[in-house]
Amino acid sequence: MTNHVLLYTNAWIRRIDLLSKMLVPLAMAAITTGFKPLIATLALSGFAFVDMVLELILFMHVRKHHPRLLQPKDLPTSDSDTDPDHHIAGAELTSPVLVYLRHPVLLASLAMAALY
Incomplete structure (x- = not known):
């Protein structure tokens, strides 16, 4: 696929x-x-089931x-200098949680x- 199509x-x-x-939400x-709670629950369950089947199809x-989508992606090189979020004080790696908390x-x- 071309980049334009994507x-x-x-x-x-x-x-x-x-x-x-x-x-x-509306x-x-x-x-x-x-509607009554039972009917509303059944309706929402039905929508969820139809959505699941449609997504699977x-x-x-x-x-x-x-x-081509089934082919594995090329793994990135292990050069730690290209990603500044993965090292602190030289070669020491940070956890993804710490990177997230500092973002x-x-x-x-x-x-x-919190909205969801």
């Missing part, structure tokens, strides 16, 4: 993802307030038609997690 596909997937993040609120379709977007990330 960018186009990624943009559409992001749009779908953002739209679903906005509409799903739909869930409407279903849970408009689409996933298998993509794997079948794009075998400048930590508070924004925690705020976003």
Whole structure:
């Protein structure tokens, strides 16, 4: 696939993802307030099941038609000088948790997690 096709596909997937993040809470609120709890639970379970089946079918379709995605990616070289987050005081490695806790977007990330 060309880079243009990947960018186009990624943009559409992001749009779908953002739209679903906005509409799903509204739909869930409407279903849970408009119907009895048992009916609302069954409806939401049905939507989840249909979504799961659809995602599996689409996933298998993509794997079948794009075998290049099944190939393993090239592993990065072990040159520690290319990634400054993986060493402190020379060659000492940091844990991913420490890198995350020191990251400048930590508070924004925690705020976003609290919303969900």
